[in-house]
Amino acid sequence: MGLDVLAAEVATRQRFAHLERPTERAHRELEVGGEYQWRREGELHLFNPKSVFKLQHATRSKRYSIFKEYTAAVDDQSERLATLRGLLRLRPAEGGPIPIAEVEPASAIIARFSTGAMSYGSISAEAHETLAIAMNRIGGRSNTGEGGEDADRFTPDANGDSRRSAIKQVASGRFGVTGEYLVNADDIQIKISQGAKPARAASSRATRCTRGSPRPGTRRPASASSHRRRTTTSTPSRTSPS
Secondary structure, X not given: OOHHHHHHHHHHHHHHHOOOXXXXXXXXXXXXXXXXXXXXXXXXXXXXXXXXXXXXXXXXHOOHHHHHHHHHHHHOOOOOOOOHHHHOOOOOOOOOOOOHHHOOOHHHHHOOOEEEEOOOOOOOHHHHHHHHHHHHHHOOEEEOHHHOOOHHHHOOOOOOOOOOOOEEEEEOOOOOOXXXXXXXXXXXXXXXXXXXXXXXXXXXXXXXXXOOOOOOOOOOOOOHHHHHOOOOOOOEEEEOOO
């Protein structure tokens, strides 16, 4: 892409903003561009208001039939393609089906499952612990995200379930990272340098950064100066404790 392409794009947006007959788009906002955010009149996204509603409705009502409607909306790409897998067609092997003895059991496959790195502050403590319990039950791994983890979760709950997240993040040492936190990890994800989040957090009140801390007393109040020092390009890496 060169300056000529950039100039053409700017000129196109300029024409939309200054029409000869402005009433043609009086009911619409200007297009902001981009391909990742869902738009009412944009390209198809698998996760759209309809599919998200079906998922939420199925979860709240605990109705499997509605959940199947959700999976059909996401999985069925026979008419409108949205992912790379929708462009592929499975071709049976020439030698016939793989012997079932050579196929891994489900228990071995799900042991490689892991959740996304979501801080419990971004969802809720209940949801965060539920994900950990689910992964521990099937032998998978949940991820603490940057929010740390309360030490009470290192021991089984009243039902005997483990709420411990096997994967723990170390985000510039800001989120309750202690020795106890680290030794209760199977995998440790280290962010060598932090990205844009600290700069955004610097605009938050200090009380917001300390309220609900998973490890009381291990967080310091936020300050713009302390966060600015860490605002660099994020380069995550992964290491396993010995």
